[in-house]
Amino acid sequence: MKLNPKQLLTVLLLPLIFYSCTTLKPLAPANTGADVPKIVQPISNVEVPVTVDLKTYFVQAENSVPNKYSDNQQPCEGLRYNYTFTRTPFIITGSNNVVNLKFTGSYGFTASYCAKCSSLLGSGPQCIVPTVSAQCGVGEAPRRMEISYRSTINVTPDYHLRSKTILFPAPNPIDRCNVFMGNIDVTDRLIQYINAPLNDLSKMVDAKIAAYNIRPMVEQLWKNIASETPVGNVGYVSINPQSVRLSSFSLNGSLLSFSVGLSAKPVVTIASNPQPLKPLPNLSTYTPANGFNVYLDLLENYDHLTNIVNQQVVGQSIQVAGKVFTVTQTKIWGIGKQIAMQVDFSGSSTGTIYLVGTPTYDMATHELSFPDLSFDLQTKTWMLKAAKWMFNGKITDMIRQRATYNFTQFIADSKARIQKEMSRDYGNGIHSDVSIQDLDIQAIYPTQEKLIIRTLSDGQIKVRVVM
Numbered sequence: 001m002k003l004n005p006k007q008l009l010t011v012l013l014l015p016l017i018f019y020s021c022t023t024l025k026p027l028a029p030a031n032t033g034a035d036v037p038k039i040v041q042p043i044s045n046v047e048v049p050v051t052v053d054l055k056t057y058f059v060q061a062e063n064s065v066p067n068k069y070s071d072n073q074q075p076c077e078g079l080r081y082n083y084t085f086t087r088t089p090f091i092i093t094g095s096n097n098v099v100n101l102k103f104t105g106s107y108g109f110t111a112s113y114c115a116k117c118s119s120l121l122g123s124g125p126q127c128i129v130p131t132v133s134a135q136c137g138v139g140e141a142p143r144r145m146e147i148s149y150r151s152t153i154n155v156t157p158d159y160h161l162r163s164k165t166i167l168f169p170a171p172n173p174i175d176r177c178n179v180f181m182g183n184i185d186v187t188d189r190l191i192q193y194i195n196a197p198l199n200d201l202s203k204m205v206d207a208k209i210a211a212y213n214i215r216p217m218v219e220q221l222w223k224n225i226a227s228e229t230p231v232g233n234v235g236y237v238s239i240n241p242q243s244v245r246l247s248s249f250s251l252n253g254s255l256l257s258f259s260v261g262l263s264a265k266p267v268v269t270i271a272s273n274p275q276p277l278k279p280l281p282n283l284s285t286y287t288p289a290n291g292f293n294v295y296l297d298l299l300e301n302y303d304h305l306t307n308i309v310n311q312q313v314v315g316q317s318i319q320v321a322g323k324v325f326t327v328t329q330t331k332i333w334g335i336g337k338q339i340a341m342q343v344d345f346s347g348s349s350t351g352t353i354y355l356v357g358t359p360t361y362d363m364a365t366h367e368l369s370f371p372d373l374s375f376d377l378q379t380k381t382w383m384l385k386a387a388k389w390m391f392n393g394k395i396t397d398m399i400r401q402r403a404t405y406n407f408t409q410f411i412a413d414s415k416a417r418i419q420k421e422m423s424r425d426y427g428n429g430i431h432s433d434v435s436i437q438d439l440d441i442q443a444i445y446p447t448q449e450k451l452i453i454r455t456l457s458d459g460q461i462k463v464r465v466v467m
Contacts, residue, residue, distance in 0.1 A: 025351050025352050025382075026352070026353065026354060026376070026378040026379045026381070026382035027378045028340065028342065028354055028378075029335050029340040029354050029356055029376045029377075029378065030335065031334070031335045031336065031448050032335055032336035032337075033336055033448075034336040034337045034445070034447075036297075036445045036447065036452055037443075039268060039295045039297065039454070040295075041265055041266050041267065041268070041294065041295055042265075042293045042295075043242070043263055043264070043265055044239075044263070044264050044265070044266055044291070044292030044293055044294060045261060045262065045263055045264070045291060045292060046225065046239065046241070046261070046262040046264055046292065046461040046463065047259050047260075047261055047262075047460065047461070047462060047463075048221060048259060048260040048261070048262065048462075048463040049257065049258075049259050049462065049463075050214075050217070050257070050258055050259065050260055051255055051256070051257045052212070052214075052255070052256045052257075053254055053255055053256075054092075054099070054209070054212075054254045054255075054256050055092060055253075055254035057205075057208040057209055057211070057212060058090055058092060058099075058101065058205065058208070058254065059089075059090075060208050061201065061204040061205040061207070061208045062089060062090060062201070064204045064208075065197065065200055065201045065204055066197070067086060067087050068084065068085070068086045068087075069084070069085040069086075069194055069197050070082075070083060070084040070085070071083060071193060076114060076117035076124075076125040076126065076127060077114050077115075077116065077117035077125070077127070078113070078114065078182075079111060079112075079113055079181060079182070079184055079186070079189065080111060080112045080113070080114070081109055081110070081111045081186070081189070081190070081193075082109060082110045082111075083107060083108065083109035083110075083190055083193065084107065084108055084109075085105050085106070085107045085145075085190075085194050086105065086106045086107075086142075087103045087104070087105045087106075087147065088103045088104050088105075089103060090102065090103055091103065092253055092254045093253060094251030094252065094253060094254070094256075095250070095251055095252075096248065096249065096250060096251065097152060097153050097154065097248060097249035097250075097251065098150060098151070098152050098153075098251065099150075099151040099152075099153060099163075099251055099254075100148065100149070100150060100151075101148070101149040101150075101151060101165075101205070102146065102147070102148045102149070103146075103147055104144055104145070104146055104147070104174075105144070105145040105146075105147050105171075105194075106137075106142035106143070106144055106145075107137055107142060107143055107144075107145055107190065108135075108136060108137025108138040108140075108142045108143065109135065109136060109137065109138065109177070109186065109190060110133070110134075110135040110138055111133070111134055111135070111179060111181060111186050112131045112132060112133040112134075112181075113131060113132045113133075113181035113182050113184070114127035114129065114131050115129045115182060116128050116129050132181055132182075134179045134181065134186070136177030136179055136186075136187075137177060143173065143174075143175040143176070143177055144173070144174040144175050145171055145172065145173045145174060145191075146171070146172045146173075146174055147167070147171050147198060148167070148168060148169055148171075148172075149165050149166065149167060149168065149201075149202055149205070150165070150166055150168040151163045151164070151165040151166075151202075151205060151206075151209070152164050152165075153209065153249055153251075153256065154249075155214070155246050155249075155258075155283065157282040157283045158215070158282060158283075159213060159214045159215035159218060159283065160210060160212070160213050160214075160215075161209050161210065161212045161213075161214070162206075162209070162210060163205065163206050163209040163210070164206065165202040165203075165205045165206050166202060167195070167198060167199065167202065170191075171191050171194075171195075171198070173187055173191075215280070218244060218260055218280065219280050220430065221260065221262075221430055221463065222241055222244065222262070222277075222280050223277060224430050225239050225241060225262065225430075225432070225463065226238065226239055226240065226241055226275065226277050227274070228272060228273075228274050228275075229421070229422055229424060230272075230421070231296070231417075231418060231421045231422060232417055232418075232421055234268065234296050234297065234298060234299075234418075235268055235269050235270040235271070236268070236269050236270075236271070236272050236273065237266055237267070237268050237294070237296075237422065238266065238267045238268075238269075238273075238274065238275045239262075239264045239266055239461075240264055240265050240266055240267050240275050241262045241263070241264045241278070242262075242263050242264055242265055242278070243262070243263045243281055243284045244260065244261070244262055244263075244280065244281060244283055244284065245260075245261040245263070245283055245284045245285060245286040245287065246258055246259070246260060246261070246283055246286055247259040247260075247261065247286050248286070261286060261287075263284075264292070266292070266294045268294070268295070268296060268297070291437075291458060291459055291460045291461075292457075292458075292459060292460070292461055293456060293457070293458055294456070294457045295442070295454060295455070295456055295457075296418070296454075296455050296457055297452050297453070297454050297455075298410075298414055298452075298453045298454075298455055299450045299451070299452060299453070300410070300450065300451040300453055301449075301450055301451070302331075302332050302333050302334070302449075302450070302451065305332050305405055305451060306330060306331050306332045308405050309330050309332060309341075309402075309403045309404075309405070310329065310330055312402040312403065312404065313327050313330055313343075313399055313402045313403055314327055314328060314329060314330065315327065315328075316398055316399075316402060317347065318394050318395060318398050320389055320390065320392045320394050320395065321389040321392070323347065323348035323349070323389050324347035324348050325345055325347050325348070325349075325390065325395055326345060326346050326347040327343055327344070327345055327399065328344045328345060328346050329343075329344040330342060330343050330344070330403075333448060334446030334447050334448045334449070334450075334451065335356065335446070335448070336446075337358065337445075337446065338356050338357060338358050338359075338446060339356070339357060339358075339359060339370065339446045340354055340355070340356050340376065341354065341355045341356070341357070341370075341373070341399070341403065342354055343355060343399065348389075349387055349390070353375065353376075353379045353382075353383075353390070354375070354376040354378065354379045355373050355374060355375055355376060355379070355396065355399065356373070356374065356376050357370030357371075357372050357373030357374065357400070357403075358370065358371075358372050359444040359446055359451075361407070361441050361443075361444055363440060363441065365406070366406055366407045366408045366411060366441075367404055367405070367406050367407070368404060368405040368406075368407060368444065369400075369403070369404045369405075370400060370403055371400065373396060373399065373400040373403065374396055375391070375396065407441060407453075410453075411439050411441070411455075414439055414455070415436040415439045415457075418434070418436055418439070418457060419434050419435065419436050419459075422434040422461075430463060431463065432461055432462070432463045433461070433462045433463075434459060434460075434461050435459050435460045435461075435462070436457055436458070436459040437458050437459050437460070438456075438457070438458040438459070439455050439456070439457050439458075440455060440456050440458070441453055441454070441455055442454045442455065442456050
């Protein structure tokens with residue numbers, strides 16, 4: 001059959017018309033680009049528990065003074081005495097910043113008393129009245145006396161310990177020698193005599209404690225903790241310490257415990273960029289630390305996000321105006337502040353459409369969704385020309401409801417990874433343990449290649465120091 005020109009034109013255009021009705025392929029959305037805001041890190045705090053055994057310093061102080069004292073005074077008039085006093089080593093107890101030092105002294109004396117002396121016939125003074133004599137703790141078991149010191153320990157701004165040691169309470173005779181001569185309590189007088197050497201011991205304690213300088217330890221800690229730490233695909237984290245403070249002291253026996261607090265302003269860089277080390281400053285006023293808060297940008301690739309969405313969307317069908325729309329595949333990437341979603345479909349027609357949406361994160365459910373997900377402008381234009389039936393909210397509603405991503409596992413995995421990678425051995429007996437209590441997603445930025453997930457990590461850094 002011979003076709004006329006009009007019929008021939010109809011036959012030639014028919015396949016094209018049929019294809020345009022069944023296959024849709026608009027242009028993909030273009031990347032508009034968007035700047036990701038820079039991170040401004042808050043001040044963080046690092047607490048470093050330190051324990052020092054002061055027993056060595058107390059022993060050195062003890063060894064610097066005699067453990068036996070004796071004196072012999074024989075005036076003609078008044079009290080004449082001869083005594084010995086021997087002490088035991090310190091027993092050390094303590095709480096807060098106060099050390100209690102205690103020892104038991106053993107004493108004995110002989111004493112006599114002359115009420116009146118006079119020079120006779122050009123000779124030297126002689127007692128002209130009968131003398132009274134007594135002894136105690138001599139030729140028998142020595143008598144005991146309890147001696148106690150109180151030493152209050154603080155630290156100076158230049159990292160030296162400082163103590164103030166006093167006799168407290170006053171020496172207490174456990175087995176008092178009840179000897180009185182001329183209204184003089186010989187035991188009380190003996191205590192007056194030994195006060196001077198006992199005070200020498202307290203001065204020696206203060207001198208030995210003052211020799212303890214914690215600056216080298218803090219300086220080493222300051223230097224080591226300032227070093228860069230690689231954290232997986234995050235980049236590099238520098239703690240960047242700013243100031244140092246010391247907590248109040250806590251004593252358990254001779255063990256002195258305190259915390260070195262470092263205030264820091266962490267720096268996070270993609271490439272290695274060690275920060276210049278600031279000189280160790282003098283100590284600042286101690287305030288309780290509230291842990292560290294560090295913003296970190298974690299990266300999620302679009303392939304993973306696409307796979308998650310495909311699991312929830314692919315195979316979903318919906319009827320619109322008597323026609324069937326079935327999702328066969330999706331692909332997600334970033335276009336500035338939004339994401340683009342390519343949706344391949346089958347059913348009454350076969351083809352590809354594009355949707356755009358803004359990532360929205362629900363902190364309560366840890367769910368990422370795109371509540372404004374809608375057809376891209378190019379897709380709308382193609383639909384109006386080729387498939388008006390698809391220009392329907394049912395399709396976008398179906399995809400929008402299922403195109404979600406729950407970050408619960410991502411957060412748990414990230415916390416574990418950051419804890420592991422930031423807990424490290426710095427050398428020189430210094431080791432850090434990082435504990436992440438919370439990792440909250442603050443914002444999500446869809447760059448073209450990656451989904452940047454800005455997180456705020458809240459936790460504690462404990463640094464063990466072995467001395």
